[in-house]
Amino acid sequence: MTGSMTGRLLNNRYKISERVGVGGMAEVYRALDNVLGRAVAVKVMLPQYAENDDFTVRFRQEAAAAANLQSPYIVNVYDWGQDNGTYYIVMEFVRGSDLKNAINQRGAINQRKVAEIGSQVCQALSVAHGLDIIHRDIKPQNIMVQPDGNVKVMDFGIARAKNSTMSKTSAVLGTAHYISPEQAQGKELTPASDIYSLGVVLYESVTGKLPFDGEDAVSVAMKQVQEMPVPPSQVNPAIDADFEAIILKAMSKNPQERFATALEMRRALNDYLAGRTVNVGAFSPSAATAVIGPGRSAMGSGGGAYAPANSTSVMPKLAEESRVVNPETAANYRAPSTNAPRSKRPLVIGAAVVAVLLIVAGVAWALAQGARDGVNVPDVAGKTLEEATDAIQEAGLSVGSVTYAFDPNVESGKVTKQDPKGGSKAPLNSKVNLTLSEGAEQVEVPDLSNMTADEAQRALKAAGLKFTAGAAEHSSDVPQGKVARQSPEKGSQVPAGSNVTYYLSAGEETLKVPDVTGMSESQAKVTLENAGFKVEIEQAASSDVPKGSVIRQTPSAGSSVKSGTTVLITVSAGSESHTVKVSAGSGGTAWASSEMVSDGESVTVYYKADSGYMISQAVNTATGNKFQVSDNEEGSFTIPKVTSSMNISVTFVKKGGNAPSGNQGARGGNPPAAATAPGNGA
Structure with missing residues (x-):
C-alpha cells in the first residue's frame, strides 16, 4: 500500500503527498484538501483490516463518533470514508513531535511540564468519556507535543475499533507497556482503563523509564496484572511526593481505587501545579507486593495512603488473575461464581496456573533461542x-x-x-x-561581484561550495576578466557542496557593421536592426546607384562599434541632371567643377584673374542673384544646390581701375595650365 498511496487522490479531494507515520493497523499520510486548500493528515487502514466486514462497520461507527469530539487537546477529525476499498480518516495535521520521541531523546522530562501534559490529556479524556468513547490506546506515541508546548491526543475511536474480536490479540499485546490490568485480562473496559494508561505515561515521562518491562509483550502484560511499580521517586529522587501520589493512584490495580473520572485526576494535577494541597484519598495500588523506598512512608503527603496487599492473599489472587494473559481465552472466560462450592475453586485456580505456566514456558523457550542465536x-x-x-x-x-x-x-x-x-x-x-x-547543511552563497576567477574560486571553497566557470558575458559595467554575474545569487541559502556558476565579463560588447551598400532601403534597415544597430536614413541623388538603393553608410562596413550604435544610410533618389555654364569677361578665367550635376548636389565655381586683374562679381544671369566672392586674384565659391540649369557670369577688373563696360564674352577651352580645375571649362 505504501508505494501505491503516494500521489493518489482519494474521492477526488484529498491528494496524498508523503507518508509521515505507520502503525500496526494503519499508515498516516500528509495530504492536501483540494476543496479547502489546507494540509491534512489522512490515516489509511491497512488492507487486512479493511477487508473484514465486522471491522469496517465498527470503524465507520467509531470514526463518526470521534468526529464529534471537540477539544483543544484532541486532534480534530474532519472527514472519513472509503475509496475503492480503501478506508480512511481525515484529521487535523499537527506539527510537532510525539511524546515518546521526546522521552527517547531527553530521558526524564521536567515534572511540572509532565503534570501540564497530564492535565491536558485528562481534559481530552473527559470530553471523550462524556460521549461514551474510551480511547483504549493511551501511550506517548499518541500524544503529540506541538511547538507551543500544548498537546494533542490522537486516535480516539480508532483504538476502540482495535478491540474488535478479530484483532483482540494484537490490541492487547501490541501496547502491553501501557495497558491496564483489566485490559490485559480481556475484561470489559471503562474510562478507568484510560486513566491507568495515562498514569503509566506520566511515570515514564517523569522518570525516563517504563514501570514494567520484560522480554516480550506477554511478560509485560503479566507484570501489569501482578506486580507493583517501583515508586517513581526511587528512579528519580527529584519527584515531588504529591505528584508521585497522583501517578500511583492512577496506576492502582483496582479500577475502583483510581481517580473516579479524568476530570477528578485533572483537578489533582492542577492543584499540584498551583501549589495547593493534593488529596488523592485512600487507595491500594498493589496486586502483589508494594515496594516502598527506603525512609519513605506508605502515606502520601496529601493525606492519601497506599498499602501493600496481605501477603497471605498473594497466591490466590495471582492464580485467579493469571488467566488473563492469553487474550483469546480471556474474552470467553467467566469468573467462578461466589456461590459455587468452595471445593471447585482450587480446580479452577490450578487450571489457570497450568495455562500460565505453559505460556511462560513457551515464551521462555523463544527467548532462550533469541538470546542464544x-x-x-x-x-x-x-x-x-x-x-x-x-x-x-x-x-x-x-x-x-x-x-x-x-x-x-x-x-x-x-x-x-x-x-x-x-x-x-x-x-x-x-x-x-x-x-x-537534518538534511543538507545550508550555507550562504558569497558575493562574487568584480572578483577575478581565482578570487571567486577561493571564496566559494571557503564557503564549502563547488564552482563552475560559465561562458564569458559582455558587460558595460564590469571590467573584462571580473565576475559579472553568478548563479545562485549572492545571499542565497543552498545546501553545502552545491555548485555555483560564475560568469566573467568579456568587456563592453562590440559588433561589426554589416555591408548594406547596394541593398534596398528596407532590406538594409532589417539587416542592420537584426545585427543590433539603430538606423537613420537620408536620400541623395545619384546617377550611378538605382533609386531606392543604398549609396553609402556611416560607420562603414566592417567597423567594430557598440551594440545599438546608429548607422546612417544614404539612399539614392535617382539621377536628374542640370547644366551649369560659367562665362568670364576679359582679365581672367572661371570654370565649374562639373557642368552636369544631379538634383540636390552642390557645385563649386573656380576663378583665376590675369596679371593685374582681380575678380569683381559673379551673377546668375537668369535670376540676377549674385554670389559672394572674395576681392582677390584667385579663389572659388559654392552653389549649395543646383535645381535647374543656370548660367554664371564672372566679371574681372583691373586693379585700381574701373570695371570694364559690358561682357566681353566667354572664354572657351580648358583653363590655363596654372589652374588645376576639375571637369571641363566653360
Whole structure:
C-alpha cells in the first residue's frame, strides 16, 4: 500500500503527498484538501483490516463518533470514508513531535511540564468519556507535543475499533507497556482503563523509564496484572511526593481505587501545579507486593495512603488473575461464581496456573533461542523515528541513543545511520543506536561581484561550495576578466557542496557593421536592426546607384562599434541632371567643377584673374542673384544646390581701375595650365 498511496487522490479531494507515520493497523499520510486548500493528515487502514466486514462497520461507527469530539487537546477529525476499498480518516495535521520521541531523546522530562501534559490529556479524556468513547490506546506515541508546548491526543475511536474480536490479540499485546490490568485480562473496559494508561505515561515521562518491562509483550502484560511499580521517586529522587501520589493512584490495580473520572485526576494535577494541597484519598495500588523506598512512608503527603496487599492473599489472587494473559481465552472466560462450592475453586485456580505456566514456558523457550542465536537487526535507513522504533521493537530490540547529523542524501527527520547495521545479528533486547538526518547543511552563497576567477574560486571553497566557470558575458559595467554575474545569487541559502556558476565579463560588447551598400532601403534597415544597430536614413541623388538603393553608410562596413550604435544610410533618389555654364569677361578665367550635376548636389565655381586683374562679381544671369566672392586674384565659391540649369557670369577688373563696360564674352577651352580645375571649362 505504501508505494501505491503516494500521489493518489482519494474521492477526488484529498491528494496524498508523503507518508509521515505507520502503525500496526494503519499508515498516516500528509495530504492536501483540494476543496479547502489546507494540509491534512489522512490515516489509511491497512488492507487486512479493511477487508473484514465486522471491522469496517465498527470503524465507520467509531470514526463518526470521534468526529464529534471537540477539544483543544484532541486532534480534530474532519472527514472519513472509503475509496475503492480503501478506508480512511481525515484529521487535523499537527506539527510537532510525539511524546515518546521526546522521552527517547531527553530521558526524564521536567515534572511540572509532565503534570501540564497530564492535565491536558485528562481534559481530552473527559470530553471523550462524556460521549461514551474510551480511547483504549493511551501511550506517548499518541500524544503529540506541538511547538507551543500544548498537546494533542490522537486516535480516539480508532483504538476502540482495535478491540474488535478479530484483532483482540494484537490490541492487547501490541501496547502491553501501557495497558491496564483489566485490559490485559480481556475484561470489559471503562474510562478507568484510560486513566491507568495515562498514569503509566506520566511515570515514564517523569522518570525516563517504563514501570514494567520484560522480554516480550506477554511478560509485560503479566507484570501489569501482578506486580507493583517501583515508586517513581526511587528512579528519580527529584519527584515531588504529591505528584508521585497522583501517578500511583492512577496506576492502582483496582479500577475502583483510581481517580473516579479524568476530570477528578485533572483537578489533582492542577492543584499540584498551583501549589495547593493534593488529596488523592485512600487507595491500594498493589496486586502483589508494594515496594516502598527506603525512609519513605506508605502515606502520601496529601493525606492519601497506599498499602501493600496481605501477603497471605498473594497466591490466590495471582492464580485467579493469571488467566488473563492469553487474550483469546480471556474474552470467553467467566469468573467462578461466589456461590459455587468452595471445593471447585482450587480446580479452577490450578487450571489457570497450568495455562500460565505453559505460556511462560513457551515464551521462555523463544527467548532462550533469541538470546542464544541473536535476532536480525532490521534495516531502518530512510525511515522516520516512529517507523524505525516500531520496526526495531517488533524485532525484539529497543532504540538506544538518537543523534542528529547533516546528510544531503537523506531527507530531514529520517534515519541516515544505525548501529548495529541492518541485516546483522544482535542479542535480544539489545539497543540500536540511530542517527537522524537534518538534511543538507545550508550555507550562504558569497558575493562574487568584480572578483577575478581565482578570487571567486577561493571564496566559494571557503564557503564549502563547488564552482563552475560559465561562458564569458559582455558587460558595460564590469571590467573584462571580473565576475559579472553568478548563479545562485549572492545571499542565497543552498545546501553545502552545491555548485555555483560564475560568469566573467568579456568587456563592453562590440559588433561589426554589416555591408548594406547596394541593398534596398528596407532590406538594409532589417539587416542592420537584426545585427543590433539603430538606423537613420537620408536620400541623395545619384546617377550611378538605382533609386531606392543604398549609396553609402556611416560607420562603414566592417567597423567594430557598440551594440545599438546608429548607422546612417544614404539612399539614392535617382539621377536628374542640370547644366551649369560659367562665362568670364576679359582679365581672367572661371570654370565649374562639373557642368552636369544631379538634383540636390552642390557645385563649386573656380576663378583665376590675369596679371593685374582681380575678380569683381559673379551673377546668375537668369535670376540676377549674385554670389559672394572674395576681392582677390584667385579663389572659388559654392552653389549649395543646383535645381535647374543656370548660367554664371564672372566679371574681372583691373586693379585700381574701373570695371570694364559690358561682357566681353566667354572664354572657351580648358583653363590655363596654372589652374588645376576639375571637369571641363566653360
